[in-house]
Amino acid sequence: EPHKALSLANTMSTPEKQAPKADNGADEAAAANDVDDNHEEAAEILTDLVQNQMSISSGDATQIAEAQTTALQQLLQQGGASASKQQAVQALLDAAMKGDAAVQQQLMGQVSGEKKQHAFWDTQPMLNSDDKKDKSIKANSNNATTQPDPNWHKPIVPDKEKEDLRQEPYNMPKGFEWCEVDITDDEQRTEIYDLLYQNYVEDDDGCFRFDYSRDFLTWALTPPGYLKQFHLGVRSSKSNRLMALITAVPAKVRVYGEEKDMAEVNFLCVHRKLRSKRLAPVLIKEITRRVNHTGVFQAVYTAGVKLPGSVASCRYYHRTLEARKLVEIGFTRLAPRMTMARMQKLYKLPAEPNTKGLRPMTPEDVPAAHKLVVKYLEKFQLAVVFSEDEFAHWLLPRKGVVSSFVRMDADGVITDFCSYYHLHSSVLGNPKHNTLNAAYSFYNVAKTVSLTALMKDCLILAKNEGMDVFNALNLMENDDFLEELKFGMGDGNLQYYVYNWFCPTMQHNDVGLVLL
Numbered sequence: 424e425p426h427k428a429l430s431l432a433n434t435m436s437t438p439e440k441q442a443p444k445a446d447n448g449a450d451e452a453a454a455a456n457d458v459d460d461n462h463e464e465a466a467e468i469l470t471d472l473v474q475n476q477m478s479i480s481s482g483d484a485t486q487i488a489e490a491q492t493t494a495l496q497q498l499l500q501q502g503g504a505s506a507s508k509q510q511a512v513q514a515l516l517d518a519a520m521k522g523d524a525a526v527q528q529q530l531m532g533q534v535s536g537e538k539k540q541h542a543f544w545d546t547q548p549m550l551n552s553d554d555k556k557d558k559s560i561k562a563n564s565n566n567a568t569t570q571p572d573p574n575w576h577k578p579i580v581p582d583k584e585k586e587d588l589r590q591e592p593y594n595m596p597k598g599f600e601w602c603e604v605d606i607t608d609d610e611q612r613t614e615i616y617d618l619l620y621q622n623y624v625e626d627d628d629g630c631f632r633f634d635y636s637r638d639f640l641t642w643a644l645t646p647p648g649y650l651k652q653f654h655l656g657v658r659s660s661k662s663n664r665l666m667a668l669i670t671a672v673p674a675k676v677r678v679y680g681e682e683k684d685m686a687e688v689n690f691l692c693v694h695r696k697l698r699s700k701r702l703a704p705v706l707i708k709e710i711t712r713r714v715n716h717t718g719v720f721q722a723v724y725t726a727g728v729k730l731p732g733s734v735a736s737c738r739y740y741h742r743t744l745e746a747r748k749l750v751e752i753g754f755t756r757l758a759p760r761m762t763m764a765r766m767q768k769l770y771k772l773p774a775e776p777n778t779k780g781l782r783p784m785t786p787e788d789v790p791a792a793h794k795l796v797v798k799y800l801e802k803f804q805l806a807v808v809f810s811e812d813e814f815a816h817w818l819l820p821r822k823g824v825v826s827s828f829v830r831m832d833a834d835g836v837i838t839d840f841c842s843y844y845h846l847h848s849s850v851l852g853n854p855k856h857n858t859l860n861a862a863y864s865f866y867n868v869a870k871t872v873s874l875t876a877l878m879k880d881c882l883i884l885a886k887n888e889g890m891d892v893f894n895a896l897n898l899m900e901n902d903d904f905l906e907e908l909k910f911g912m913g914d915g916n917l918q919y920y921v922y923n924w925f926c927p928t929m930q931h932n933d934v935g936l937v938l939l
Contacts, residue, residue: 549732
């Protein structure tokens with residue numbers, strides 16, 4: 424079974440952040456679409472198999488090869504595909520037989536189908552947008568665009584005067600109404616927590632669900648300059664229950680050489696029972712309208728799904744800290760010929776950090792640490808530009824929310840900095856464990872030690888705080904330490920998007936921005 428082989432192939436499995444999917448409620452004629460649906464399903468299985476092949480152990484290679492062959496043969500037998508696609512399938516089948524992963528990756532796009540259409544996103548001012556009014560602003564969809572374009576580094580849709588913007592909120596379906604949610608109010612903060620916990624991000628197998636703590640939500644939504652009108656909710660007119668949410672917070676972001684005031688958009692969430700109402704596009708349009716009314720016309724956000732206009736794509740990596748627990752909850756597994764004792768020994772860490780003088784950051788450290796981090800981020804093409812107050816908000820330690828550490832030399836100069844935030848997941852249906860304690864790499868700068876040495880200390884500090892796993896994206900210079908520190912590749916990509924901004928796409932190590 425291809426799906427079963429795929430689950431065995433993954434060395435790690437964790438919830439990837441995804442925008443909520445709205446169900447259009449249309450009852451499609453199944454008989455007429457069986458061929459297309461089966462073709463797409465087999466192509467999707469095959470895509471996953473090829474993408475995960477690099478992370479499997481040799482003991483699983485035969486099983487994966489058999490699953491690939493089955494999926495490819497299914498594609499060939501189904502028909503309904505173009506002659507060129509059938510040729511690509513046959514070529515990919517040959518490559519699978521030979522175990523040629525490079526050729527498989529090259530042919531995968533031809534097999535998986537033509538460009539997916541997005542009824543909403545294809546109308547938005549994004550890279551690769553099929554705007555029929557101005558084809559000159561269409562960007563190359565391949566990463567690392569190199570050919571210069573006179574339209575780069577400016578808005579796709581020009582800024583508008585306030586009087587030219589839509590003045591009234593977008594209409595809600597009957598029975599629902601807009602509201603502003605006060606994150607500083609205990610009762611309303613609990614409403615946000617409950618909505619996200621029950622309806623936000625869950626892994627495909629229903630084993631893990633993000634569990635944003637109330638303190639985390641307060642931290643995430645109240646940076647300097649935050650506006651209550653950007654914490655936008657939808658309530659039931661009858662029960663007054665919070666049924667949907669989208670948020671934005673202000674940030675200054677540099678894209679290549681251009682610094683822009685932007686909104687960081689997050690927590691787009693629609694109650695499961697309302698997915699057929701197509702509320703998500705209305706939420707996006709309304710938050711855009713509200714942000715525009717403050718004179719801001721760009722936004723940055725991430726998603727675990729591929730939408731039109733991504734500027735970069737990064738991948739999550741996971742470092743085991745508590746091997747036994749991760750195996751018991753199904754987050755990872757014992758590889759063939761691997762015992763639990765050997766796995767624990769493989770991932771064992773020293774009891775204390777090796778870097779002398781590494782300590783938690785204090786408010787007195789903020790000016791120097793801010794200067795160090797902001798200077799470091801200048802080398803990346805997509806990066807946040809922190810003010811000192813913003814840096815203090817995001818990086819000063821908060822118990823159970825964010826941890827940061829500095830090293831100071833004999834002259835009182837801060838030379839090294841590391842940090843991670845705490846985002847736990849509920850473990851569903853496990854008789855022994857309820858929570859997966861996860862640390863996520865935030866911002867790190869190494870000057871007097873190697874980045875690998877600094878991040879090894881960061882792993883030790885996270886483990887000592889009770890973390891079970893340490894997660895990191897392959898952005899910034901993280902590639903330098905991922906392999907040596909025994910991080911395993913995750914099973915999904917995180918796409919970065921910049922709304923209404925035309926620029927070249929970039930590689931994952933050009934990104935210097937971490938969004939929650």
